[in-house]
Structure formats: structure tokens, C-alpha cells
Amino acid sequence: MDFKLPPLGEGADSGTVVNLFVKEGDQIARDQAILELENEKAVATIPSTGAGTVTKVFVKAGEKISVGQRILSFNETGAAPSSQGTPKSEAKPTAEPAPAPAKDAGEPQGEPEPAKATPGVPPPASPSLRKLAADLGIDLTRVRGSERGGRIVLADLRRYIEQLQSANSGKAPAPAESNPPVAKPAPEQIDFSKWGPVEIKPFSPLRQVIARRMTENWNAIPHVTQFDEADITQLEALRKKHAPEYEKKGARLTLTSFALKAVVETLKKHPLFNCSLDEASNELVIKKYFHIGIAVDTEAGLIVPVLRDVDKKNLLELSKELEDLAKKARERKVSAEELKGGSFTISNQGGIGGAHFTPIINRPEVAILGIGRGIMKPVVREQKIEPRLMMPLGLSYDHRVIDGGIAARFIVDLVKSFQEFQL
Amino acid sequence: MDPIKTEIVVVGAGPGGYAAAFYAADLGKKVILLERDLRLGGVCLNRGCIPSKALLYAAHSITTARESEHRGISFGSPTLDLAKLRTWKESIITKLSGGIAQLAKMRGVQVMTGRGYFEDSHKLRLETEQGQQFIHYEQAIIAVGSRSAMPKAFDLGNPRIMTSREALEVEDIPENLLVIGGGYIGMELGTVYATLGSKVVLVEALDTILAGADPDLARPVVAYAKKAFKEVRLKTKVSKMATVGKQIKVEFELDGKKTEESYDRVLVAVGRSPNANDLGLENTKVTLDDKGFIQVNDKQQTTDPAIYAIGDIAGGVLLAHKASKEARIAVEVIVGESSSFTNVTIPAVVFTDPELAWCGLTEAEAKAKGIAVQVAKFPWAASGRALSFDRTDGLTKLIIEPETDRILGVGIVGAGAGELISEGVLAVEMGATAMDLALTVHPHPTLSETIMEAAEAFYGHATHTFTRKKLE
Numbered sequence: 001m002d003f004k005l006p007p008l009g010e011g012a013d014s015g016t017v018v019n020l021f022v023k024e025g026d027q028i029a030r031d032q033a034i035l036e037l038e039n040e041k042a043v044a045t046i047p048s049t050g051a052g053t054v055t056k057v058f059v060k061a062g063e064k065i066s067v068g069q070r071i072l073s074f075n076e077t078g079a080a081p082s083s084q085g086t087p088k089s090e091a092k093p094t095a096e097p098a099p100a101p102a103k104d105a106g107e108p109q110g111e112p113e114p115a116k117a118t119p120g121v122p123p124p125a126s127p128s129l130r131k132l133a134a135d136l137g138i139d140l141t142r143v144r145g146s147e148r149g150g151r152i153v154l155a156d157l158r159r160y161i162e163q164l165q166s167a168n169s170g171k172a173p174a175p176a177e178s179n180p181p182v183a184k185p186a187p188e189q190i191d192f193s194k195w196g197p198v199e200i201k202p203f204s205p206l207r208q209v210i211a212r213r214m215t216e217n218w219n220a221i222p223h224v225t226q227f228d229e230a231d232i233t234q235l236e237a238l239r240k241k242h243a244p245e246y247e248k249k250g251a252r253l254t255l256t257s258f259a260l261k262a263v264v265e266t267l268k269k270h271p272l273f274n275c276s277l278d279e280a281s282n283e284l285v286i287k288k289y290f291h292i293g294i295a296v297d298t299e300a301g302l303i304v305p306v307l308r309d310v311d312k313k314n315l316l317e318l319s320k321e322l323e324d325l326a327k328k329a330r331e332r333k334v335s336a337e338e339l340k341g342g343s344f345t346i347s348n349q350g351g352i353g354g355a356h357f358t359p360i361i362n363r364p365e366v367a368i369l370g371i372g373r374g375i376m377k378p379v380v381r382e383q384k385i386e387p388r389l390m391m392p393l394g395l396s397y398d399h400r401v402i403d404g405g406i407a408a409r410f411i412v413d414l415v416k417s418f419q420e421f422q423l
Numbered sequence: 424m425d426p427i428k429t430e431i432v433v434v435g436a437g438p439g440g441y442a443a444a445f446y447a448a449d450l451g452k453k454v455i456l457l458e459r460d461l462r463l464g465g466v467c468l469n470r471g472c473i474p475s476k477a478l479l480y481a482a483h484s485i486t487t488a489r490e491s492e493h494r495g496i497s498f499g500s501p502t503l504d505l506a507k508l509r510t511w512k513e514s515i516i517t518k519l520s521g522g523i524a525q526l527a528k529m530r531g532v533q534v535m536t537g538r539g540y541f542e543d544s545h546k547l548r549l550e551t552e553q554g555q556q557f558i559h560y561e562q563a564i565i566a567v568g569s570r571s572a573m574p575k576a577f578d579l580g581n582p583r584i585m586t587s588r589e590a591l592e593v594e595d596i597p598e599n600l601l602v603i604g605g606g607y608i609g610m611e612l613g614t615v616y617a618t619l620g621s622k623v624v625l626v627e628a629l630d631t632i633l634a635g636a637d638p639d640l641a642r643p644v645v646a647y648a649k650k651a652f653k654e655v656r657l658k659t660k661v662s663k664m665a666t667v668g669k670q671i672k673v674e675f676e677l678d679g680k681k682t683e684e685s686y687d688r689v690l691v692a693v694g695r696s697p698n699a700n701d702l703g704l705e706n707t708k709v710t711l712d713d714k715g716f717i718q719v720n721d722k723q724q725t726t727d728p729a730i731y732a733i734g735d736i737a738g739g740v741l742l743a744h745k746a747s748k749e750a751r752i753a754v755e756v757i758v759g760e761s762s763s764f765t766n767v768t769i770p771a772v773v774f775t776d777p778e779l780a781w782c783g784l785t786e787a788e789a790k791a792k793g794i795a796v797q798v799a800k801f802p803w804a805a806s807g808r809a810l811s812f813d814r815t816d817g818l819t820k821l822i823i824e825p826e827t828d829r830i831l832g833v834g835i836v837g838a839g840a841g842e843l844i845s846e847g848v849l850a851v852e853m854g855a856t857a858m859d860l861a862l863t864v865h866p867h868p869t870l871s872e873t874i875m876e877a878a879e880a881f882y883g884h885a886t887h888t889f890t891r892k893k894l895e
Contacts, residue, residue, distance in 0.1 A: 068826045118794050121784070122766035124829050124854025135761050149827040149856035 002073045008336050014066040017059050018205040026054045038209050044336030052076045125152040206300050217363045222399045225358040228411045230418035232374050233389040251319035256348045260318050262417035264290045264310045270410045274343045276364040277401050293342035296329040303329045306342040355392045366401045370394035426557035429455045433564045434539045437465020439734030439746030440566035446754045448530040456532050457539045462520040467743040470588045477512045482618035541703035544729045562757050569695040569735035577691050581666045584689045596620050597687035603661050605632040607773040609692035622653040630657050637786045640836040643816040644775045697736050721763040723753035745769045768851045772841040780844035783832030783851040784822050797823045799881035801873045803837050805888045808868040814838040819873035828856040857881045
């Protein structure tokens with residue numbers, strides 16, 4: 001039977017294959033990660049819905065695939081084949097929400113999708129749009145449809161035309177323009193081996209995604225990073241005291257759990273840090289929920305799963321969930337849904353070491369907190385020098401949305417939250 | 424008489440011709456519309472779609488009356504006044520035809536009656552009762568249609584051997600009627616005569632009735648015909664006919680065996696032939712295909728740059744609404760638009776009892792062409808509306824593209840299917856998905872709900888049927 005790309009949830013109906021974990025002949029189990037798919041702002045693993053031996057793989061890394069597209073076929077094992085040959089896999093009893101209309105699925109591509117249309121059937125578009133396309137001499141099979149079932153609407157046609165125009169103007173001898181050129185000149189090839197031995201390693205698709213995102217976020221947002229330090233001497237004592245009892249309940253009490261609580265408490269006082277800027281409508285979208293992204297360092301690279309409704313969960317629940325998510329991220333089993341919807345991000349490098357750093361904001365969020373390793377420092381308290389455990393904080397914020405004064409107030413409140421933490 | 428000059432001349436005033444003439448006039452062209460009959464409207468209006476529907480409707484009241492007995496309402500046996508029936512039918516045609524003449528007048532389309540004959544690519548000779556008249560035109564649109572085919576072997580000059588044209592005149596109700604041909608004309612007119620009292624035997628040379636429709640959709644129609652007709656014979660050929668007194672002796676051939684029977688009348692409904700003769704086309708650059716239809720491209724252009732052809736004469740499916748669509752394309756091409764007859768969904772409707780209608784891709788066609796499709800069905804036995812008028816012998820089905828859930832075709836059999844199919848045509852034309860149909864609220868209780876419920880069944884959650892899962 002075939003395994004097809006299942007619905008991806010809100011707002012997405014396609015993505016690019018970042019990594020393919022199986023090949024022909026492999027045994028796959030239900031829920032085993034089949035591939036990693038990048039779409040919009042997330043890279044997620046797609047788990048298998050069946051078990052068996054892979055007979056054929058239809059996609060490859062780097063390919064753009066849509067919901068419903070066949071990924072691989074496999075011979076079912078274990079279960080007796082059903083007599084009517086009607087596969088049972090997708091019969092989920094739960095009311096799965098219908099695949100939502102794909103808004104803006106992926107950016108317009110230079111290369112059109114290969115036409116996999118049914119022979120003799122026109123591209124899915126209304127008669128009036130087909131007439132318009134015919135009048136304009138545009139082949140609609142080359143236009144990507146954004147509506148349900150890939151239906152092409154006027155906006156898609158317009159986007160395609162704009163794309164054609166920009167492609168054409170890119171080819172023309174570049175007149176002095178304020179816009180950056182469409183295609184950057186290829187960087188000069190340097191032969192590093194002439195200065196010494198080198199090793200060539202592939203720049204993995206996941207890394208390419210990270211690279212692109214970081215560049216986009218860095219370019220789009222005027223970053224400012226506000227530094228401070230929080231005295232966590234008391235907090236660390238608290239952690240050590242309660243860690244064994246948490247351990248018994250099956251949870252590891254870490255500084256990140258405290259940070260989640262402290263951050264949400266501060267976000268509630270400064271809702272601007274929990275918003276997004278809608279550049280199209282010039283509106284600020286203040287979120288009334290607190291979903292916090294946690295940067296997880298994995299072998300392959302950075303993954304940021306999102307912990308939902310942090311304000312509604314207690315420290316034990318958060319600690320458990322945090323551990324689960326981090327584990328899933330390292331095993332690359334995080335679903336697309338779990339990577340979406342964050343309203344603020346925490347990157348805690350304290351477990352590794354290092355002091356202040358300037359994290360890059362995870363767009364469309366407007367701020368991110370970078371936590372360094374807490375170290376004992378001599379601190380002046382009430383005219384006396386005392387050794388205190390100080391934790392470095394770096395708060396990067398979007399200066400379009402947030403001004404320095406507000407950011408300073410935020411970090412002051414955040415430091416206070418850490419220092420006055422009550423269990 | 425001085426030759427008349429015009430921009431466009433349209434030859435033939437059927438649903439293709441008059442649509443072309445009107446549209447061209449609406450776009451500001453000077454138009455002459457030629458028609459050899461005194462009445463406008465062509466076969467469709469005068470001896471096809473409209474009178475056959477009128478007769479089917481009239482006859483249906485007999486069926487309705489009979490069927491209402493078990494509901495406790497009885498009428499006794501009907502009496503038939505054929506003259507009155509004919510008059511009523513004629514009154515409809517007169518009204519419609521007069522309406523077309525009126526519309527032509529209001530648009531300034533000059534209607535001329537007579538036979539058109541091409542002298543060359545830009546000149547037409549019109550033979551009227553008053554004499555000859557020459558028309559110089561810039562473009563001509565040929566829309567002369569088709570006529571019932573009458574194979575030579577059957578053409579005995581006996582008026583009891585009829586085509587649809589004569590059958591629609593309903594001169595009498597023969598006791599025994601043979602219908603040759605199991606296509607839509609044979610099935611529709613067979614139904615009329617059977618209901619009005621004839622013992623109808625229908626023979627078809629192929630092994631299927633209504634070839635072209637999916638078998639599961641044709642099934643209720645065939646079932647009804649088998650009940651209403653005396654007999655339906657498949658794979659049977661009529662090899663010979665002869666006049667014997669007031670009857671026709673017919674020789675059948677089935678599996679190499681020959682049998683003979685006598686009938687009071689015979690209806691020959693074996694197809695239609697193009698009216699391409701006697702038009703003087705040899706004086707133009709127009710070419711015909713091997714079946715005698717005018718060759719056109721997707722812009723309705725013939726091989727003569729000044730001449731367009733639309734409707735039955737241009738081949739393809741011989742349907743009025745296809746002619747009307749081609750009319751618009753021809754006119755738009757003439758005025759310089761980039762229109763073409765590509766990717767046009769032409770619905771087909773058979774007005775049998777129950778009606779049968781489909782559009783877009785059929786299941787059989789998909790199978791034949793190796794196109795992977797998914798099929799969703801909703802049987803009318805689950806429709807409250809169908810139950811409420813005792814016609815649960817219906818089925819609504821959707822042909823769906825597997826990857827996108829897009830609707831590629833719709834097929835409906837059941838009472839009023841001809842009216843219901845238009846939603847299917849719109850869905851196909853719009854590139855709608857099954858989800859679009861499922862999410863569109865349909866009024867209750869109506870038969871239109873079967874379209875929504877078929878779509879819902881595709882996703883495994885139709886209210887009035889139980890499907891275990893999304894169809895794979």
C-alpha cells in the first residue's frame with residue numbers, strides 16, 4: 001500500500017523534503033519517522049501510518065511535495081491483508097479537521113511544479129480565470145494554485161505574473177536600482193586546500209533551512225540585545241532542594257523550567273513581548289496565550305519545539321513536558337504542529353557554558369531570551385561583597401515593535417522574577 | 424435584386440445559429456440569419472428537444488396517475504385525444520419560435536428564409552420564394568445541423584417507417600412499435616409511445632443501452648424500460664424490412680439466427696447525419712471529414728478562412744448546448760478574442776424515466792484511459808426527498824481526482840437528474856473539490872442534497888448513509 005503525505009494542519013499543504021530516513025527494502029514500523037519536511041516556519045518529521053517493507057520511494061530530499069502526494073509504497077506485514085483490498089490506514093475515528101485551504105503555501109517558486117494533472121483535464125481554475133489566462137497567453141499548468149485542491153485563483157495568477165516580471169527584469173542588464181538584485185552573483189570559489197589539508201562535508205538540508213531562516217530573520221528585524229544578570233543563588237538552592245522529590249515523580253527540575261515560569265510572569269506584565277507585527281495590515285497581534293519555544297541543540301542542528309500554555313501548567317508538568325519535547329527533538333520525532341505557534345523563545349545554553357550571547361529572534365515572534373551559564377561572582381550586597389550565583393541574560397528584541405525603555409523594564413522585571421521565585 | 428452586403432451571415436437558425444447571430448449582433452456586427460424553414464429554432468425546437476420533452480411530460484401524467492393508486496388516489500383509465508395533444512405541443516413550438524423571431528427583430532438581425540448556397544468563400548446565393556438573392560459577407564457561420572440517419576436498407580418510402588421527426592408528430596399510437604436503436608432518442612421516444620399505449624420492442628445492435636453512460640447509472644433506466652417496454656433486445660440487428668399491407672415485416676439477426684416479426688410502425692433511431700450536402704461547399708475551401716461533418720479547429724474555423732462552422736454540422740457530440748457554446752466561440756474569434764473550444768464541460772442528459780445525466784469524466788472513460796480516480800456514490804434510497812415521491816431508483820456519483828479531491832466528473836440517474844447536473848458542471852468547471860461540495864449547504868429536503876451527501880460519503884461522514892472511511 002501507499003504512504004501519502006498526511007494533512008499538515010493549519011495553513012500548510014506542502015513542504016520540502018529535508019531528510020529522507022528510509023530507502024527501498026527498509027522495514028518500517030508505525031509511527032517511525034519517514035522523512036523530515038520543511039514548510040513555512042517549521043521542520044517536522046512525518047511518521048509512518050503503517051508498517052511493512054518499503055518497496056518503492058517516490059520522493060527525494062530537496063523535492064517539494066504536497067499533501068496527498070505518494071511518498072512511498074510498502075508491503076504490509078503483520079496484519080492479514082483485508083479481503084477487499086481496501087486499506088485501513090487512514091480511517092481515523094477521530095474527527096480530523098479537514099485540510100485547511102493552503103494560504104500562501106510556500107513562496108512562489110521560480111520553477112513550476114511538475115504538472116501531475118489528470119490527462120485531458122484543464123488546470124483547476126474557474127472558467128473566467130481560464131479565459132483570462134488564455135487572453136494573456138499564460139499557461140495555467142505552470143501556475144501554482146493556493147486554494148483547496150490546488151485550485152488557481154486570480155491572486156495566484158497575479159503572483160505568477162509578478163514572478164515572471166521580476167524574473168525578466170532580473171535578466172535585463174541591471175539598471176541602478178535601490179532593490180537588491182534578484183540573484184546574487186555566485187560567491188567566488190576558493191581552493192582552501194592550497195593552504196593546508198581540508199575535509200569537505202555536505203551542508204545538510206536542515207542546516208540550509210536554518211541558514212535561510214537565520215538570514216531572513218536577521219535581515220528582516222532590527223535587533224537590539226539587552227544584557228543583564230540574575231542572582232539565582234536562592235533559585236539554585238530551591239532547585240536542589242526540590243529536585244529529588246521531582247525525580248521521584250519522574251521529572252528533572254532544571255533551570256529552564258524556572259525560566260519558563262519567570263518569562264511568562266514577565267510577559268504578562270509586558271504583553272508587547274508576546275506579540276507579532278503584521279506588516280501587511282500594520283497591526284500588532286497581541287497573543288493572549290503563552291506558547292514558549294525552547295531552542296534544542298541536536299546533533300543535526302537547532303530545533304525549536306513549542307511548549308503550549310505555559311501559564312496554565314505547574315512546574316512539574318512543565319518539567320516533564322520539557323524533557324519529553326527535548327527528547328523528541330533530539331530523536332527528530334517532533335511533529336510539525338509542535339514546532340508552530342510559539343509566542344516567545346528561550347535559548348538556554350547554561351547547560352553547556354558561556355556567558356552572554358545575542359540570540360536571533362524567531363520571526364514572527366518579536367523577542368527571544370538567551371540564557372548563559374550561571375557562575376559564582378563577587379557581588380556587592382548591602383555594602384558587603386558576597387559570592388553570588390549570577391546568571392547572564394541576553395534579551396534580543398525587535399526594535400520596530402519594542403523600544404529600549406520597555407526592554408529595560410522587561411529585563412528588570414524578569415531578573416526580579418528569577419530572584420524572587422516562589423515555589 | 425442588388426446583392427446584400429453584411430459582415431456576418433449565419434446559415435441555419437437552430438440553437439447554434441440563432442445564438443451566433445444574436446451574440447454577433449450584440450457585439451455590434453451586421454448580421455443576416457438564414458433559415459430554410461419558415462419557423463426558426465432548428466431541429467431542437469421544432470422536431471427534437473422541445474417537442475420530445477413536451478410529449479414526455481404529457482405521457483408522464485399517465486404514469487403518475489397509475490402510480491398514485493397505491494397512495495390511495497385513483498383516476499380511472501386515461502382517454503387520449505391525439506389531436507389535442509398535437510395542438511398543445513405545436514403551441515409550445517409556435518411560442519418559442521415566435522420568441523426567437525422577436526428577439527432577432529429587436530437586435531436588428533435580418534432573418535431571411537430560403538436555401539443558402541455558397542457561390543464562393545465570400546458570396547452566398549439565397550433561394551427564396553421570391554427568387555434569388557446574393558449575399559456578400561465577410562464571415563459566414565455554418566450552423567445547418569443534422570438530420571436523423573435513415574439507412575438505405577430501411578428507406579422503403581413507407582411513412583410507417585419513421586425517424587424521430589415523424590414520430591414526434593404522433594399521427595397515431597401503433598399497437599406494435601419497433602424502435603431500432605438504444606441511444607437516447609430511441610429510449611426517449613420509446614418511453615413516450617410505450618406510455619401512450621404501444622407495445623414497444625426496442626432493439627440495439629450493441630450489447631448495451633445508452634452506450635457512453637456508466638453502466639451503474641444506465642441500470643435504473645434500463646430496468647424501467649424493461650418494465651415499460653414489451654421487450655428490450657441487445658446484440659440484435661435488423662437486417663431487412665419490407666412492407667406487407669399495413670404492416671412492416673422486419674427480419675432480425677441475433678447470434679447469426681434470423682427471425683421475422685411484423686410491426687405497425689418502426690422508429691429508426693440509429694444516429695444522425697450531417698446536412699452538409701447541397702450547400703455549395705465545394706465552391707469554398709471548406710473540407711469535410713470522412714463522415715461528412717465540416718472540419719473545424721478549436722476556434723470553430725473551417726479550412727476556409729472566411730467560414731466558421733458550429734453545432735452538429737461541425738461534428739463532436741450532437742447537442743444543442745454544445746452548438747450554443749460553439750456559437751459564442753465562433754463569434755468571439757471573429758471579433759478578435761482568443762476564445763477556443765478547449766476544456767469545455769458539455770453535460771449530457773437523457774430524458775428517460777428516470778432521467779440520466781452526466782458531465783466531465785465518466786468512470787468508464789477513466790477506466791478506459793487508465794486515469795486513476797476515486798468514486799463516491801450516494802444512492803437515492805437514502806434520500807428523504809426521493810422517498811417522498813416514490814422514486815428511489817436514483818444514484819448520484821462523483822468522479823474524484825485522488826491527489827487533490829478535485830471533482831473530475833459527476834453522474835446522476837434519477838427523476839430530475841437533468842436539472843441537478845448543472846451543479847456538477849459548475850463544480851467541474853470551477854475545479855471544485857469534493858470538500859467544496861461537502862461544505863456547501865444544500866436545502867432540505869431536495870434531491871440536490873444527494874450531491875453534497877455523495878461528497879460527504881467520500882470523506883466518510885455522510886449523514887444519511889454509513890461509510891466506514893474515506894474511500895481509498
